Structures are given as C-alpha cells and as structure tokens.
Amino acid sequence: MTFGAVSEQARVWxxxxxxxxxxxxxxxxxxxMFRWQPFSPTPSRLLIAPQDxxxxxxxxxxxxxxxxxLFAGYLVETGGRSPFEIEPPSDDWSRALHGFGWLRHMRAANTNVARQNARALVDDWIKTCGRWNAVGWEEPVVARRILSWLSQSPLILEGCDRDFYRRFLRSLARQVRYLRKTINETHDGVPRLTVAIAVAAATVCMAGQNRFVRQSLRRLDQELARQVLADGGHISRNPAALIEILVDLLPVRQALSMQGLPAPQNVMTGIDRMMPMIRFFRHGDGAFAHFNGCGSTAADLLATILAYDDARGAAPSNAPHSGYQRLTGGDTIVLMETGKPPPISVSDRAHAGCLSVEISSRRNRLVVNCGVSGISRGRWSAVARSxxxxxxxxxxxxxxxxxxxGRYSGRWLGAPIISGPTNVPVAREESDAGTRVVASHNGYQEHFRIVHERDIxxxxxxxxxxxxxxxxPTSTLGNEDAYAVRFHLHPQVKASLTRAGTAVLLVCPDGEAWEFVAPHSEMAIEESIYLSDVYSHRRTEQIVxxxxxxxxxxxxxQLRRTATSKTVRKRVGESAAPELNL
Known part of the structure; x- marks a missing residue:
C-alpha cells in the first residue's frame, strides 16, 4: 500500500x-431532550423586518x-392536502419547502388572498412540524426559514389575530434557540455561516433579545473572519458561496444600522472584500464562472448585490488565496482556476477542475465548464465534479x-475530496503586449508520474x-500516458471543422466568430452537456x-477572433440549443 493510500485512509477515519x-x-x-423541553420565552413583538x-x-x-x-426540478400537486404531510419527491424539494424562501413570491403578489394563504401555510407548518421534522429541522433549513419568516413578516402578520401572532413568535424563538445550541455541530462552510447570520438577524429583529446581541454578533464576526479569505473569496473556493453569503448578510448590516447598533468589524471588512470578488467571477454577460460547484446565477440578483458596493471599482486580476486568475484584454475575459482543493470539511461540492479555464468575449461565453445540475443533483453530481x-x-x-x-461512508460523510493537487505554483506576467499566466499542478504525479502545466x-x-x-514526467513514464485536453463550448456557440479538419470555427449568436487551431495535435469535436442552464440541461459540443x-x-x-459581432435578426421559429430529454 502506497503512502498516498494510507494518507487517504487516515483522512477518512x-x-x-x-x-x-x-x-x-x-x-x-x-x-x-430539546424537542420536549418547554417552549422558549416568547418575544413580545418584532421590531424590524430585514429586506429580502x-x-x-x-x-x-x-x-x-x-x-x-415546484422546487428542485420536481412539481408536486397537493390536491388540497397540506404540503407538509405529502411524501416529498426528494430531500432537496423538502428543504426548499421547509425553508419558506417561496414566501417572497406571495409578498410580490400583494393581495389579500396571498397574505391569507401565506399565513395559513406558516400556521400549518407550526402545527405539523413545529416540534420536529427530519428535514425541516436540519440547521441550514431552520436558518433559511428564520430568515424567510423575518423578511416576510409583514406579509405573514398583517391582519392576523393575536393568537397566531403569539404562535408565530413562539415558534420563531424556539427555532432560534435550537440554532444557538447546535451551531457548532452545523456542517462547516456556508451552512454554519448562514446559521450565524440567521441567529444574528433574529436577535436584532425580535424584542427582548438584548442579552443575546453581543454573543450572536461576536459569533457572526468569528465565522466571517474564519471563512472569508484575505482576497475576498470563500474557504470552499465556490464562487456561488459569495452570493449566498452577501444576499443574507447585507440585510443584516442594514438592520443593525436601522437599530442603531454597530456592525462587527469583520461584517464590514468581509463585505468590502467580497464585493470585488463578485466582479472578479463575472463574465461579460453578467453570469458567474462555473468553478467548484457554482451553477447558474440570476443576473438581476448579482446586479442587486453590486448596487450595495460603495467602491464600485474594477475587478481584481489576481486572487492568490482563493486560487484563481483573471486575464482581461479588450472585451475578452479569461478566468482560470489555479488553486489546491479546499479543506476536506468544506469540499463536499468542490470539483476536480484544477487549471480549467472559462473564456468570454463581450456578452458571448465561448469556453465554459459544464457546471452543476439544478435537477437530479445526486445523479449528475459525480459527472459534474470530474x-x-x-x-x-x-x-x-x-x-x-x-x-x-462508498455506500455507507457516503451516507455519513457525503463525497468530499480526500486527495488532489498539493502543489499549484502560479506565475503571472503583465506587459504592454498582454497578460501571461503559467501554472501547474501535481494531481497526476502519484499515479502517473506526470505534472500538468498550462501556459496561457x-x-x-x-x-x-x-x-x-x-x-x-517526474520519472520514467509507463504505458499509461494518454491525455485529452478539453474545451467545452457554451450551447449558443456553433462549432464546425474548417481547413480540412485542422481548425474549428466558432460562431456566436450575434455574428462574432473565433477560430481555434492546434498544430501537431489530433483534434475532434465531440458531444458535451451544459448542466448549468437556468431551465434544463442542454446539448453542446467540446473541442478535444x-x-x-x-x-x-x-x-x-490558439484562439483568434476572426469576426466582430453584428446585429442579427432572429428568424421566426429559430430556437436555441435543444433541451435534453431527461
């Protein structure tokens, strides 16, 4: 047994x-013991409702x-029954239901029917699941429900009777108490930070919580200091984590200001560090790059978050602590992953994509990673992370x-990364002619005695x-020396072989064109799949x-632009890339 195998087993144990x-x-x-304890003291009222x-x-x-x-790709029709009594089609669907994030849609409707329906569903949950539910009382779900109830409390409480008001506040207080007791046992990373944000938000928004204010804000400050890196990235190296954190943290900062309470130091500095990284990961069309578990992102949500950026500066070009590089020239953006796997405790969504790149020009994304699936997460997770x-x-x-x-270990631990690149040196050069990044990783050294280096x-x-x-090679190579360099294309890019198969022409919807050439290499266009589309998986292609x-x-x-964009009128009946029938 090799040293690497022993080391992996030690990590697993x-x-x-x-x-x-x-x-x-x-x-x-x-x-x-917690479930059957008497209910917590009930706050007298809510002082403020944070913004969603x-x-x-x-x-x-x-x-x-x-x-x-409709949650997590599954549509469930209750047929007049309570949604909390129906057998859920998946755990992700159940988490979305019990998280109550969908209350914001009912508030947007702004009708008496929506308010009464929202109140009835909240009351139904309190009566059905208020003491316990296996999924509904998972710490991240409880945190999401607290934040949703607080932000949508004007919708829920407007016109309610006194008995419901008391039940609502009593349940809210009990859930907050539960998170205070279990925050240390919450899964590390964004889930634990979300719990800290939820407890801090509830402490600020509910009356009679003065004795908990300092404690909850101190814990939030500690989690931000530990999880937000010096360059503004997150310890999980997932770009989407920044969105998840900021969309909950910004309203808490606003609530603290409205209540006249000073925000903890790391709340202020953490937000200031994360904002530039939001710009770092954005392509020309406003979408986030698909690295380490980041899927589709709502452009309007990103715009809302960036509206809170007081500095409004340019995106940084180098994120050494997060392990990413950004190259810009004209309207072209190249994003490159140049980091080691995150700590094992926060690597359950991390990908094996060291030295992968994404390329965009203006509003056209050319080269992408496959991303993550919004449906059938378990089925496609292994594919997306490879x-x-x-x-x-x-x-x-x-x-x-x-x-x-493993069947049993996976049930307990999920699928974290247990081994990967341990050395990823990066060199960056900038001159009047352009920008060059050279990086390498040793992820294949132990098994194949090879180091991969990418020079862009x-x-x-x-x-x-x-x-x-x-x-x-780090030593004599064996017979296992075959490699494939893959460039996954965005579904809107049409690829065709030209020059007798020695080049690939890439045409974007607006008429912009690029030519890909690879002298002395065997080249082919193969099928691929784009998992991060907003609505479904989509067929696409890849250059290999x-x-x-x-x-x-x-x-x-080499990838060279051969034609600039022009106004293209879409023909009637012309559609985008076909959806996969899954």
Missing amino acids: RLLAHSAWQSGLRWLHGGP LRTADSANAADIYAGRF TAAHSTAVFEDTSSARFLS TLSADGTVIDGIDRFK LFGRAKKEPEARW
Whole structure:
C-alpha cells in the first residue's frame, strides 16, 4: 500500500470520527431532550423586518395557492392536502419547502388572498412540524426559514389575530434557540455561516433579545473572519458561496444600522472584500464562472448585490488565496482556476477542475465548464465534479482529485475530496503586449508520474489567446500516458471543422466568430452537456485535443477572433440549443 493510500485512509477515519462526534453532540443539544423541553420565552413583538434581496415572481403565488409546488426540478400537486404531510419527491424539494424562501413570491403578489394563504401555510407548518421534522429541522433549513419568516413578516402578520401572532413568535424563538445550541455541530462552510447570520438577524429583529446581541454578533464576526479569505473569496473556493453569503448578510448590516447598533468589524471588512470578488467571477454577460460547484446565477440578483458596493471599482486580476486568475484584454475575459482543493470539511461540492479555464468575449461565453445540475443533483453530481467536465487536460480518463465514495461512508460523510493537487505554483506576467499566466499542478504525479502545466497568454487587445498544455514526467513514464485536453463550448456557440479538419470555427449568436487551431495535435469535436442552464440541461459540443505524453509532451493551441459581432435578426421559429430529454 502506497503512502498516498494510507494518507487517504487516515483522512477518512479522522472524518468519520469527527462526524460521529458531531452527530453525538447534535443529538445531545438538539435531539429528543430539546424537542420536549418547554417552549422558549416568547418575544413580545418584532421590531424590524430585514429586506429580502432575492428576486420574486408574483405569478408563482398563484401556483402555490393552487397547491402546485415546484422546487428542485420536481412539481408536486397537493390536491388540497397540506404540503407538509405529502411524501416529498426528494430531500432537496423538502428543504426548499421547509425553508419558506417561496414566501417572497406571495409578498410580490400583494393581495389579500396571498397574505391569507401565506399565513395559513406558516400556521400549518407550526402545527405539523413545529416540534420536529427530519428535514425541516436540519440547521441550514431552520436558518433559511428564520430568515424567510423575518423578511416576510409583514406579509405573514398583517391582519392576523393575536393568537397566531403569539404562535408565530413562539415558534420563531424556539427555532432560534435550537440554532444557538447546535451551531457548532452545523456542517462547516456556508451552512454554519448562514446559521450565524440567521441567529444574528433574529436577535436584532425580535424584542427582548438584548442579552443575546453581543454573543450572536461576536459569533457572526468569528465565522466571517474564519471563512472569508484575505482576497475576498470563500474557504470552499465556490464562487456561488459569495452570493449566498452577501444576499443574507447585507440585510443584516442594514438592520443593525436601522437599530442603531454597530456592525462587527469583520461584517464590514468581509463585505468590502467580497464585493470585488463578485466582479472578479463575472463574465461579460453578467453570469458567474462555473468553478467548484457554482451553477447558474440570476443576473438581476448579482446586479442587486453590486448596487450595495460603495467602491464600485474594477475587478481584481489576481486572487492568490482563493486560487484563481483573471486575464482581461479588450472585451475578452479569461478566468482560470489555479488553486489546491479546499479543506476536506468544506469540499463536499468542490470539483476536480484544477487549471480549467472559462473564456468570454463581450456578452458571448465561448469556453465554459459544464457546471452543476439544478435537477437530479445526486445523479449528475459525480459527472459534474470530474475533471472531464472541465475545460482542462484529463490524463488517462482520470480526475486530478479523488472523491470519497462508498455506500455507507457516503451516507455519513457525503463525497468530499480526500486527495488532489498539493502543489499549484502560479506565475503571472503583465506587459504592454498582454497578460501571461503559467501554472501547474501535481494531481497526476502519484499515479502517473506526470505534472500538468498550462501556459496561457491573452493579447492586450483581446483578439488572440495562445495556450500551451505541457505534460512533464517526474520519472520514467509507463504505458499509461494518454491525455485529452478539453474545451467545452457554451450551447449558443456553433462549432464546425474548417481547413480540412485542422481548425474549428466558432460562431456566436450575434455574428462574432473565433477560430481555434492546434498544430501537431489530433483534434475532434465531440458531444458535451451544459448542466448549468437556468431551465434544463442542454446539448453542446467540446473541442478535444488528443495525444500521448511520451510522443507529444505538449499541446499548443490558439484562439483568434476572426469576426466582430453584428446585429442579427432572429428568424421566426429559430430556437436555441435543444433541451435534453431527461
């Protein structure tokens, strides 16, 4: 058994021991003894309702009133029954239901029917699940429900009777008390930080919580200091984590100001650091790059968050602590992942995409990663996290990082990264001619004795991208030396072979065109799938360069703009890329 295998097993056993310890503490603090304790003292009233920054659609309120609940890709019709008594189609659907984030759609409707329906559903939850529900009392779900109830309290409480008002506040106080007891056992990363935000928000918004204000704000300050890196990224290296944090944290900062309470130091500095990173990960069309678990992002939500950015500065070009590089030239953007896997405790959504790139020009995304699926998460998760789903090099059809797998261990621990690149050196050069980034990783060194190095140069005017993928042996190579350098294309980009198969022409919807060439490499266009579309999975294509490290130790390629965009009138009946029938 190799040293690497022993090290992996040691990590797994440590993770199992930690998980068992956390489960025991969770049972002690939030188990049966908590459930049957007398209810917490009831606050007399709510002082303030924090703003909900998430976008709302009033049309969804009609579906909810009709008993149609569409969450996580599943549509459930209740047929007049309580949605909390129906067998859920998936845990993700159940989490969305019990999180009550959908209340914002009912508030957007702004009708008496919507208010009465919202109040009835909240009261139904209190009576049905107020003491316990396996999914409904998961710490992140409780935190989401508290934040939703607080922000939508004007909708829920307007015109209610005194008995409901008391039941609502009593349930809210009990849920906050539960989070105070179990925050240390909450899964690390964004879930634990969300719990800290929810407890702080409730403390500020409910009357009679003065004795908890300092404690809750101090814990929020500690979590932000630990989880937000020096360059503004999150310890999970997931760009979407920044959106999840800011959309909840900004209203808390606003509530503190309205109540005349000073915001903790790390609340202010954390927001100031995260805002530039929101700009860092944005493409020309406003969408986020698909790295390490980041899927589709709502452009209007990003615009709302950026409206709170007082500095409104340019995006940084280098995020060394988060492990990313941003190259810009003219209207072209190249984003590159150049970091090691995150800590194992927050790597359950991390991907094996070291040195992967995404490329956009103006509002056209050209080269992307496959992203993550918004439906059938369990089915597609392994596919999305593999190296082959990223625009980088794959050696012997093997991912550059290893995920925990196993029927029983996965049930307890999920699928964190247990091994991967441990050394990712990065060099960046900027000149009048353009920007060059050279990075490498040793994710394939242990099994294949190879180091992958990627050298990318973007011209100053943004019209030419030169790349070299090198495969450097650390000792004598065996017969397993086949590699494939993949460039997944956005579904709106149409690819076709030209020049007798030696080049690929990429045409965007607005007429902008780019030519991809790779001299001395075997090149092909293959099918791919884009998982991060807003509505469904979509068919797309990928450019693949094949080679063997012994004979072709490097693959050179170039992407050059050959035509600029023009106004294109869409023909009647013309549609976008077809949806997959899943």
